[in-house]
Structures are given as C-alpha cells and as structure tokens.
Amino acid sequence: MAEPGREARREAVGQLGTALRELVDAAVRTEVPLDDLAGVAVAARELAARLRADARDLHDVASVDDPEIGERWYSPVYGPGNPVAPPLVATDSPDGTARGRVTLGKAHEGPPGLVHGGVVATLLDHVLARAVRAAGRGGLTATLTVTYRRPVPLGVPLVVTAAVAGTDGRRTTAGARLAAEADPGRVLAEADGLFVALRPDRAAEVFAPTGRAIGAWTARGGDG
Structure with missing residues (x-):
C-alpha cells in the first residue's frame, strides 16, 4: 500500500512527466x-535549476517508487515521470503473461520514419521481465535474443506480448513478440530472454548503494 502522500506526489510526477514528454x-x-x-x-x-533544488543522489530510490514489487516511476521504459520513456502501458497476470501497448514518435526514431532497433529491444525486454515477475519469479536479464522480422513504423499503435516458457531453479525463460495493434498476426519483432534471480546475499551486495531492501529482482523462497 502506498505511503500517505505518495499518491499525490505520483500524480504530480506523472503530470510533470507528461509535460516534459510533450517538450521532448x-x-x-x-x-x-x-x-x-x-x-x-x-x-x-532555469527550470532544471528549480528541480535540482532538492535532488536525490545517484543511487537513491525515489519516494514514489516501490522496489519490492519493481514499481519504478522514473523507469526509462515506462516511467510516468521519465521524459525519455516510451509511453508504454503494460499489464500482467499471475499465469506468467504480460502485455504492453505503445505508440512511438520522433524521440524514438532510428531510420527515418521507423522505430530505433534498440528501443524495440528495450520494449521486448521490459515486457519479458514483467511476465517473469508476474509469475512470482525474480530476475535480471541474463541473455536477450532479438529477431527483427520487419521494420517497426512510428506513429502506429503497437502491442507487445510475453509469456514465461520455463523455470529451472533461479533461471526463468520467456518469449515475447511485437506487432501492430491493427495486424496482431504479423510479427514485427520477437525475443527470447533468460532471467536469473539474485540470491538474497548477492542482491544485498548489488543493491547496497541504495540503502534499501530490493525484492523484485531477488530469488524467492524455494527457488534454489
């Protein structure tokens, strides 16, 4: 449950993020x-100076975040407060599936009129990780194999879907695909990912600079 005042700040952060994306x-x-x-x-x-009047250090967790469940309001993929994030809206299910919808504009252009391949990979990686986490599996991306089937156009509503394929101890595999919402059967790009959950002691070491307990990328009890 969000802390008192957090929801109001999230609303303000989201409004600023929207305005900044318009500016970008x-x-x-x-x-x-x-x-x-x-x-x-x-x-x-001048506006940047106003925002820097009270700023977090590099490793500090934002007050609007919830790192135990992987909720990041300044994520570069979907964060409402991040002006460089694609406006991805994603949902997931405990059965280990996830779905995202996004329309990309000039800020994410590679070749003229087309989405940058690195942005495509980022979207696929995020929805894969979301499916893994929805299934109750922590994990950081260990490998990501992307196949670009067709050029991905700007300005077209896109759908990214992902599903967990298998688990083995701390390792989870999943697959994802990206298509135009109007033509979901025509795959534009797809990816296979391997995600490995950190052991609690390793997670404590990796995330020590944050000074916080980070649970979303950590092996759960019984994962080995």
Missing part, C-alpha cells in the same frame, strides 16, 4: 529560428 517531442521536431532555440535553452536551464 517538440524539441526533436522543431525548426524554429535560432533565436527561439536559444531562448528556450535558457528557460529549460
């Missing part, structure tokens, strides 16, 4: 005159 989209598409670019740069630095 405008920034990567603008062709305004040089003087306007210079003026906006000055204004952006």
Whole structure:
C-alpha cells in the first residue's frame, strides 16, 4: 500500500512527466529560428535549476517508487515521470503473461520514419521481465535474443506480448513478440530472454548503494 502522500506526489510526477514528454517531442521536431532555440535553452536551464533544488543522489530510490514489487516511476521504459520513456502501458497476470501497448514518435526514431532497433529491444525486454515477475519469479536479464522480422513504423499503435516458457531453479525463460495493434498476426519483432534471480546475499551486495531492501529482482523462497 502506498505511503500517505505518495499518491499525490505520483500524480504530480506523472503530470510533470507528461509535460516534459510533450517538450521532448517538440524539441526533436522543431525548426524554429535560432533565436527561439536559444531562448528556450535558457528557460529549460532555469527550470532544471528549480528541480535540482532538492535532488536525490545517484543511487537513491525515489519516494514514489516501490522496489519490492519493481514499481519504478522514473523507469526509462515506462516511467510516468521519465521524459525519455516510451509511453508504454503494460499489464500482467499471475499465469506468467504480460502485455504492453505503445505508440512511438520522433524521440524514438532510428531510420527515418521507423522505430530505433534498440528501443524495440528495450520494449521486448521490459515486457519479458514483467511476465517473469508476474509469475512470482525474480530476475535480471541474463541473455536477450532479438529477431527483427520487419521494420517497426512510428506513429502506429503497437502491442507487445510475453509469456514465461520455463523455470529451472533461479533461471526463468520467456518469449515475447511485437506487432501492430491493427495486424496482431504479423510479427514485427520477437525475443527470447533468460532471467536469473539474485540470491538474497548477492542482491544485498548489488543493491547496497541504495540503502534499501530490493525484492523484485531477488530469488524467492524455494527457488534454489
């Protein structure tokens, strides 16, 4: 359950994230005159200074996060507060499946008019990890094999689906695919992932700089 005041802050963080994503989209598409670019740069630095007035250290966990369940409000993949995150909306189920929907714009462009391949891989990786976590399996990505079947266009609603394929001790395998929402049977990209859960002692070492207990990427009891 969220701490008192956390939901209000999450709402504000989400609103700021939305505004900043609008700014990023405008920034990567603008062709305004040089003087306007210079003026906006000055204004952006002034806003950055206001936000830095009370900032976390690099390893600090955000007050809006819940690392025990892997909820990250500044995730670069789906975080409502992260202006570079694709606007991915994802859901999952305890049966080890997950689904995400997203439409990508200029900020995530690779070849003209197409989504950058690294962004495609990131989306697949996230939905794979979400399926694994939904099944009650912690884990960090150990291997990710992506096959790009067809170019992925900008501005088209996309659906990413994933499902757990098998488990073996701390190891979990899963598969994912990405397609246009309007043509779900035509696969644009797919991936196979191997996720390995950290032992509690190793997790404590890896996440020690945060000063927090991190459960979502850790082996659960009985996982070996």
